[in-house]
Amino acid sequence: xxxxxxxxxxxxxxxxxxxxxxxxxxxxxxxxxxxxxxxxxxxxxxxxxxxxxxxxxxxxxxxxxxxxxxxxxxxxxxxxxxxxxxxxxxxxxxxxxxxxxxxx
Amino acid sequence: xxxxxxxxxxxxxxxxxxxxxxxxxxxxxxxxxxxxxxxxxxxxxxxxxxxxxxxxxxxxxxxxxxxxxxxxxxxxxxxxxxxxxxxxxxxxxxxxxxxxxxxx
Numbered sequence: 001x002x003x004x005x006x007x008x009x010x011x012x013x014x015x016x017x018x019x020x021x022x023x024x025x026x027x028x029x030x031x032x033x034x035x036x037x038x039x040x041x042x043x044x045x046x047x048x049x050x051x052x053x054x055x056x057x058x059x060x061x062x063x064x065x066x067x068x069x070x071x072x073x074x075x076x077x078x079x080x081x082x083x084x085x086x087x088x089x090x091x092x093x094x095x096x097x098x099x100x101x102x103x104x
Numbered sequence: 105x106x107x108x109x110x111x112x113x114x115x116x117x118x119x120x121x122x123x124x125x126x127x128x129x130x131x132x133x134x135x136x137x138x139x140x141x142x143x144x145x146x147x148x149x150x151x152x153x154x155x156x157x158x159x160x161x162x163x164x165x166x167x168x169x170x171x172x173x174x175x176x177x178x179x180x181x182x183x184x185x186x187x188x189x190x191x192x193x194x195x196x197x198x199x200x201x202x203x204x205x206x207x208x
C-alpha cells in the first residue's frame with residue numbers, strides 16, 4: 001500500500017461543490033503540499049493556481065484540459081494541469097485522487 | 105486549524121457504502137490509528153471492532169448506539185462506541201468526521 005510518511009494533515013476536510021468533492025490537505029517536511037480527495041459522480045470545473053499533478057488512484061472519469069480534447073481514465077492514471085488554468089471533469093464513479101501542487 | 109503531525113497516511117481511500125462514506129487512514133508514531141472521513145447524506149450502520157471515539161468535525165446527523173435513544177449532533181460533537189458494537193447514523197448533510205480507534 002502506498003503511504004506518505006512524516007506528514008502533517010489538517011483535521012478538517014476541504015469541501016467543494018456542496019460536498020460532492022472533498023479533500024484532505026497533507027503537508028510534507030519539504031514544504032510541498034498534496035490533497036487526497038474524493039469526487040462523487042458528477043460534473044465539475046476546477047481552477048488550478050499552481051501547476052497540478054492529478055493522479056487518479058481509483059475511479060472512472062473524463063477530463064478536459066483547456067484547449068484540449070476530452071480524455072478518459074478508468075482505474076488509475078495521471079494528468080497535469082498548467083498553472084492558472086481550469087479543467088473539467090465528468091466523474092462516472094466515485095473517484096479517489098491525489099493532487100500534488102507544483103511550484104515552478 | 106487543528107492538525108495532526110508526524111503521521112503516515114495511506115494514499116488510497118477506504119470506501120464504504122458505494123463511496124457514500126469514505127475515509128483516510130492516518131497512523132501515529134505511538135502506533136495508534138485514526139480515520140478522517142466524509143459521509144454523504146444517507147443512513148448507515150457501522151460495526152466497531154475496537155472502541156471508537158467518533159468526533160463530528162462538521163455536519164448534521166442523528167446517531168444511535170446499541171440499546172440507546174437517537175441523539176443529534178449539529179456542527180460538532182463527539183460520541184463513543186463500545187468495542188464490538190454497531191451504531192446507526194442518519195446524516196442530513198455532508199458529515200466530516202475524525203474516528204479514533206482505542207485499544208483497551
